[in-house]
Amino acid sequence: MLYIVGLGPGSKDLMTQEALDVIEKTDTIVGYATYVRLVQDMLKGKELVVTGMRGEIERCKKAIEIAQTGKDVAIISSGDAGIYGMAGLVLELASKADQHIDVKVVPGVTASIGAAAALGAPLMNDFCHISLSDLMTPWDVIKDRVDAAAKADFVICLYNPRSKGRPNNLHEALAIILKYKSEDTVVGIGKDVARKKEIEKVTTIKDLDEEEINMTTIVIVGNKNTYVADGRMVTPRGYTL
Missing domain, CATH: 3.30.950.10 (Tetrapyrrole methylase, C-terminal domain)
Structure with missing residues (x-):
């Protein structure tokens, strides 16, 4: 399963319970370095795939590749992933992939x-x-x-x-x-x-x-x-x- 997770604007208090649960149970997290830092204390022991600014396509492709191996993976965005976030890009790329993967969008506070x-x-x-x-x-x-x-x-x-x-x-x-x-x-x-x-x-x-x-x-x-x-x-x- 590939989860697309909205982290909210920056505080753990404004993260949805679903977002918290997905990050806790998912072993592989993909994200922009700034977003990863927002939830650093929740990521101990997890496999991290971190890219820099303007690495959106690279991040999304990497998350899809990991999901295609059968692993659960979460790609994280600040705010809501469907509002200027990663959701649209992931869904576009996943629809063109040779192998089907299950994708779930987890909303966040924009x-x-x-x-x-x-x-x-x-x-x-x-x-x-x-x-x-x-x-x-x-x-x-x-x-x-x-x-x-x-x-x-x-x-x-x-x-x-x-x-x-x-x-x-x-x-x-x-x-x-x-x-x-x-x-x-x-x-x-x-x-x-x-x-x-x-x-x-x-x-x-x-x-x-x-x-x-x-x-x-x-x-x-x-x-x-x-x-x-x-x-x-x-x-x-x-x-x-």
């Missing part, structure tokens, strides 16, 4: 959900996820998606918002959003969610400090009804109070 809980209740109405990384998706396509989401007044969760290699993507995305939303629109920032240096901040588009944002940050842009109550970000569901 960054937007972990950040939303710390920030308040920003996702109570319709929302969407958009990654600002253009490594896999053309930037023009990403801009079109940001435009459509902002025009429809979704709460927008921005993944991979800003990096040294892409310092202006967040700025450009916010400029698109400001075509439809006020500069006073509430924004929540979750940085290193559920990790030792976790930071949550509630601000606005106008007051957002882009220099604080990096690749371990999730940026949640509210809709026109999102407001701040006792320092917490709230998007009304629509109940009559």
Whole structure:
């Protein structure tokens, strides 16, 4: 069996029981070095296959090869493996393999959900996820998606918002959003969610400090009804109070 396991955003407390059980019972773990470090204390005595950044295809192929030998193996991702994680790639590669293997996806808490809980209740109405990384998706396509989401007044969760290699993507995305939303629109920032240096901040588009944002940050842009109550970000569901 090949398990595709979502570890959650970084804390063992936010891992699902199923994820904990699979890691405990599986002798071979495949993962990116950073993800392996998140659960290092759970991996004593296990066979580890660790690759560096951008080794996704290599990791997935290796996990499939191990599963084809009859061993149980778990490939791990932070957050949820089906949200910008390994699930899609593993399933694509497994479908093309000569030998059938059983695959099970184990869900995890994605960054937007972990950040939303710390920030308040920003996702109570319709929302969407958009990654600002253009490594896999053309930037023009990403801009079109940001435009459509902002025009429809979704709460927008921005993944991979800003990096040294892409310092202006967040700025450009916010400029698109400001075509439809006020500069006073509430924004929540979750940085290193559920990790030792976790930071949550509630601000606005106008007051957002882009220099604080990096690749371990999730940026949640509210809709026109999102407001701040006792320092917490709230998007009304629509109940009559």
